[in-house]
Amino acid sequence: MKTLVIVLALIGTPAKGDVHMKENLDDSLKMVLHHEGGYVDHPSDPGGATMRGVTQAVYEDWVDRPVTEDEMKALTVDDVTPIYKKNYWDRVKADDLPAGVDFAVFDLAVNGGTGRGARMLQKVVGVTQDGGIGPQTLAAVAKMDPVDIIENYAAQREAFYRRLKTFKTFGRGWLRRNEETRQAAIKMAGG
Numbered sequence: 001m002k003t004l005v006i007v008l009a010l011i012g013t014p015a016k017g018d019v020h021m022k023e024n025l026d027d028s029l030k031m032v033l034h035h036e037g038g039y040v041d042h043p044s045d046p047g048g049a050t051m052r053g054v055t056q057a058v059y060e061d062w063v064d065r066p067v068t069e070d071e072m073k074a075l076t077v078d079d080v081t082p083i084y085k086k087n088y089w090d091r092v093k094a095d096d097l098p099a100g101v102d103f104a105v106f107d108l109a110v111n112g113g114t115g116r117g118a119r120m121l122q123k124v125v126g127v128t129q130d131g132g133i134g135p136q137t138l139a140a141v142a143k144m145d146p147v148d149i150i151e152n153y154a155a156q157r158e159a160f161y162r163r164l165k166t167f168k169t170f171g172r173g174w175l176r177r178n179e180e181t182r183q184a185a186i187k188m189a190g191g
Contacts, residue, residue, distance in 0.1 A: 029081065032053060037052075052075055098141065108157055
């Protein structure tokens with residue numbers, strides 16, 4: 001419960017309408033970084049060495065060269081922010097999604113991949129699940145209540161986690177993250 005209070009405190013006042021874009025990126029990134037934490041290199045994590053949620057492979061691709069463990073450990077929020085914006089926020093068209101839905105999709109895009117985040121949204125809104133958020137997906141999203149989307153998205157996300165072979169190792173944390181994301185996203189949506 002203490003963690004949920006921290007996460008909800010991070011988002012402040014819910015943003016409304018089109019004004020949410022920049023504010024929601026900043027608030028969403030704060031929450032993602034809260035969940036992602038610092039440097040981790042867990043042997044059961046297929047992502048390998050990670051700092052602030054950015055894997056070594058992603059960072060090496062970003063800087064177009066191999067990096068050392070020390071470089072990974074030294075990554076700052078300023079270092080990873082443009083990666084999150086370009087590789088996750090922009091890829092799931094979060095600026096075009098309603099407040100709250102943007103965070104829910106962004107958080108799963110970070111935690112499970114942008115294609116999966118997009119396909120799960122498409123499943124929830126009943127359009128072809130091609131992994132690319134475009135006009136059809138956005139039109140379907142616009143016809144639905146954002147809180148309903150967030151609730152259904154969280155249920156789909158939990159089911160996804162429970163199917164993973166590493167659920168026994170990481171499941172408790174994933175479910176906590178999903179629940180905290182659901183609650184924060186609903187608050188952002190004004191619900």
